[in-house]
Amino acid sequence: xxxxxREARLGWGLLAPALAWTFAFFVLPFAAMVALSFARMEGRxxxxxxxxxxxxRILTEPAMRGALVNSLEIxxxxxxxxxxxxxxxxxxxxxxxxxRWQRLALLAAVxxxxxxxxxxxxxxxxxxxxxxxVNRLLTGLNIVAEPLEIASTRAATIxxxxxxxxxxxxxxxxxxxxxxxxxxxxxxxxxxxxxxxTFRHVILPLTLPGVVTxxxxxxxxxIGDYITPQILGGNTELxxxxxxMLQLGRSGNFPLASALSVVLMIVVSLAYAASARWLRLDxx
Amino acid sequence: xxPLAWAYLAAAYAFIFLPVVVLVAFSFQDGRLPVPPLKxxxxxxxAKVLADRAVRAALWNSVVVAxxxxxxxxxxxxxxxxxxxxxxxPGSAALRVLLIAPMTVSYLIIAxxxxxxxxxxxxRPSLVTAGIGHVVINLPLCFAICFAAMGDQQKAAExxxxxxxxxxxxxxxLVSAPMLAPALAAAFFLSxxxxxxxxxxxxxxxxxxxxxxxxxxxxxxxxLSPAINAVGALVFLVSAAAVMLAELLLARRRA
Amino acid sequence: MTAGxxxxxxxxxxxxxxxxxxxxxxxxxxxxxxLLGPSGCGKTTLLNLIAGFAEPSRGxxxxxxxxxxxxxxRDRPTTTVFQDYALFPHMTLGDNVAFGLRMRGVGRAERRAxxxxxxxLVGLAGRDGARPHELSGGQRQRVxxxxxxxxxxxxxxxxxxxGALDLKLRRAMQEELKAIQRRVxxxxxxxxxxxxxxxAIADRVVVMNAGRIEDEGPPRQxxxxxxxxxxxxxxxxxxxxPLDGGLSPLGALVPGNGTLCLRPEAIGTEGPVALGxxxxxxxxxxxxxxxxRFAPLAAPAMQLVVYLPQTALPEPGAVxxxxxxxxxxxx
Numbered sequence: 052x053x054x055x056x057r058e059a060r061l062g063w064g065l066l067a068p069a070l071a072w073t074f075a076f077f078v079l080p081f082a083a084m085v086a087l088s089f090a091r092m093e094g095r096x097x098x099x100x101x102x103x104x105x106x107x108r109i110l111t112e113p114a115m116r117g118a119l120v121n122s123l124e125i126x127x128x129x130x131x132x133x134x135x136x137x138x139x140x141x142x143x144x145x146x147x148x149x150x151r152w153q154r155l156a157l158l159a160a161v162x163x164x165x166x167x168x169x170x171x172x173x174x175x176x177x178x179x180x181x182x183x184x185v186n187r188l189l190t191g192l193n194i195v196a197e198p199l200e201i202a203s204t205r206a207a208t209i210x211x212x213x214x215x216x217x218x219x220x221x222x223x224x225x226x227x228x229x230x231x232x233x234x235x236x237x238x239x240x241x242x243x244x245x246x247x248x249t250f251r252h253v254i255l256p257l258t259l260p261g262v263v264t265x266x267x268x269x270x271x272x273x274i275g276d277y278i279t280p281q282i283l284g285g286n287t288e289l290x291x292x293x294x295x296m297l298q299l300g301r302s303g304n305f306p307l308a309s310a311l312s313v314v315l316m317i318v319v320s321l322a323y324a325a326s327a328r329w330l331r332l333d334x335x
Numbered sequence: 336x337x338p339l340a341w342a343y344l345a346a347a348y349a350f351i352f353l354p355v356v357v358l359v360a361f362s363f364q365d366g367r368l369p370v371p372p373l374k375x376x377x378x379x380x381x382a383k384v385l386a387d388r389a390v391r392a393a394l395w396n397s398v399v400v401a402x403x404x405x406x407x408x409x410x411x412x413x414x415x416x417x418x419x420x421x422x423x424x425p426g427s428a429a430l431r432v433l434l435i436a437p438m439t440v441s442y443l444i445i446a447x448x449x450x451x452x453x454x455x456x457x458x459r460p461s462l463v464t465a466g467i468g469h470v471v472i473n474l475p476l477c478f479a480i481c482f483a484a485m486g487d488q489q490k491a492a493e494x495x496x497x498x499x500x501x502x503x504x505x506x507x508x509l510v511s512a513p514m515l516a517p518a519l520a521a522a523f524f525l526s527x528x529x530x531x532x533x534x535x536x537x538x539x540x541x542x543x544x545x546x547x548x549x550x551x552x553x554x555x556x557x558x559l560s561p562a563i564n565a566v567g568a569l570v571f572l573v574s575a576a577a578v579m580l581a582e583l584l585l586a587r588r589r590a
Numbered sequence: 591m592t593a594g595x596x597x598x599x600x601x602x603x604x605x606x607x608x609x610x611x612x613x614x615x616x617x618x619x620x621x622x623x624x625l626l627g628p629s630g631c632g633k634t635t636l637l638n639l640i641a642g643f644a645e646p647s648r649g650x651x652x653x654x655x656x657x658x659x660x661x662x663x664r665d666r667p668t669t670t671v672f673q674d675y676a677l678f679p680h681m682t683l684g685d686n687v688a689f690g691l692r693m694r695g696v697g698r699a700e701r702r703a704x705x706x707x708x709x710x711l712v713g714l715a716g717r718d719g720a721r722p723h724e725l726s727g728g729q730r731q732r733v734x735x736x737x738x739x740x741x742x743x744x745x746x747x748x749x750x751x752x753g754a755l756d757l758k759l760r761r762a763m764q765e766e767l768k769a770i771q772r773r774v775x776x777x778x779x780x781x782x783x784x785x786x787x788x789x790a791i792a793d794r795v796v797v798m799n800a801g802r803i804e805d806e807g808p809p810r811q812x813x814x815x816x817x818x819x820x821x822x823x824x825x826x827x828x829x830x831x832p833l834d835g836g837l838s839p840l841g842a843l844v845p846g847n848g849t850l851c852l853r854p855e856a857i858g859t860e861g862p863v864a865l866g867x868x869x870x871x872x873x874x875x876x877x878x879x880x881x882x883r884f885a886p887l888a889a890p891a892m893q894l895v896v897y898l899p900q901t902a903l904p905e906p907g908a909v910x911x912x913x914x915x916x917x918x919x920x921x
Binding site: 232 | 641663664669670676678679689690693737738741
């Protein structure tokens, strides 16, 4: 066998296990799911078909459309608010905190990452609940007469999400900020730019790809999350993942759940297409 | 540092730590509900949680699943990265995209797909099926980290080793892996973290033996209790300590 | 616009190390001064102090007679051409060059026109719409120069700007820099470790070592009449012969005490100072000259480096009578 043929065989051999796993446990299930989305439910049995009925339901039924819209709204608000809050935090750590303490400051800003995700959302339930800290403070200081209903609302879901994604975005934006060669800021100052002008014209544009990457990650993770809306959101307006789980659990309606998942994937793909211009996924 | 910056930093940290502080504080609640006022301090809830069979089992399961799946993901990812970095195979770019693809798909969807396939094949949900799912989500990560870490210096060393007569397996074991040790360690620990905390795949793909996040979830079904605070605080403490330790070790190495 | 620059008794400390020690220098308006020295001699630190990126631990810096203490870089009448150019990658060349003007509130139309004119000055006419990544190193360097000159600074600072270029390009850029400086008349302070570059472009060379000024003057003077041994050795190859009351290992050469310094090209087959016979150790053809090493018969342990004309290529072992001119005696 020639050298290059032997090399190729070796390459494929080393690659095979990973490829096989990805194929068997990702590609296949994904294809199965897409196929399932066109199936029908008769009673409790799934009937394979080529029926776009599920998709029609999603597009027409108000509950389903509502969930999709709700998910989008929440996700967009969360992404925007988290980015706006995280950027200054990352910038302060990168530029104002003395070099020696930067790593520590960053670590402190993301330490709550290491609470379990489920527990973290639960903790917000405690904070925002009727008897929680926030309400105690508000009633105690006589700002309100009765405890506010904050938990089990969309606002609580958003707060819970923002808490998580501010930490994530602080990390990604910080990484983007410190990669910036300091000579750019120096050159700008040398040419007469004040602090704000340097930020506006040099630092912000050059770190925008990092911000967009983080924002895209936020979008994907947020729109696909079941836990936070389920714990904090109450049961009135559902999100897409909650709807998916509902269909799975209550009626075992795999086809509908699959169709909803495909819709979720499509939304994520659209988000990717929209931000691809600035996206640098290799830099995460 | 200007006062505005200080103020923002303080406010940000306060917001970020608020739930954690509340969590830990009310894990010592001498009372039934983990809400203000904080009546007294007691370690009863910690004792209760540590004695709880279900919690202990779930904890053990989480550790086993995390370690095993991370190892599998690491080995598969490392071999694949090595193959693609070393040999010019047709369609390398497409293969790379394929291997990284699962990172871009929501865990819920991955779980759903696996559930559908396992149901159809008659395979019951268990820690194994959940573990399979965890490898699916961690494999792309390990692959990406290893691939990014492979550089010219290490390729040159491998070539030298081959030139001196080493078989491919020995090259991998004696040259590639040791040289890539930091990247391998990073990939392993990151996978550990993701698997350890992962909920939705574990939730959908286990039945009787569950992982810790799933156990916590069922504790939640029964309502608010300082016991949950205690579990959460313990998980946080252990994880945070591990991270600070790793950070200290790395900092010493760098200095 | 141009102004003179005065550095008075400037010292700079970083922690426990003193990087600059009591440096004083007066630079006239419109002068092209080169700070020359090995790595770590403090030349870049001095440049940073002039630019305002650091404040001196002691001493003053005056530009155009104004004390620059406490004035940040953005408010100083200086601009810098950085070693890595630091062109803003997300802006076109035109926007890069116009940046300083924009910071000063110049209107868009005028900015564009001035930027175009500056790009033309540095030989990149019409490339206003290009981006830095499309250019070669030499071209980027010119854009950096244009950007720094666009705001018409009183003093232009250049931090080893030609370091990344290959020899031919460097030579061409040296000529261009000189020509541009003559045209705009701005005071240039240029930092380099390359003594040939310094001599090629400077009106005045300032030789620095270990935080102090060793020597300064027009290139010709610093080369032919160095003031210290370090300066002599740094400006080019030099032969050092110990001298005690006019006596040296080679006999009586010239009256004086200290070290007799002779440049290799000043030694040959004729001259006022007779060095005596010497044996050829090695001779190599260097293109413009032949570089030969001699061992004098009177002191065979000593090695003399001599530049002979291209046409002479003596065999190793041959013996020649050597003579020297332009002797310099340094303490």
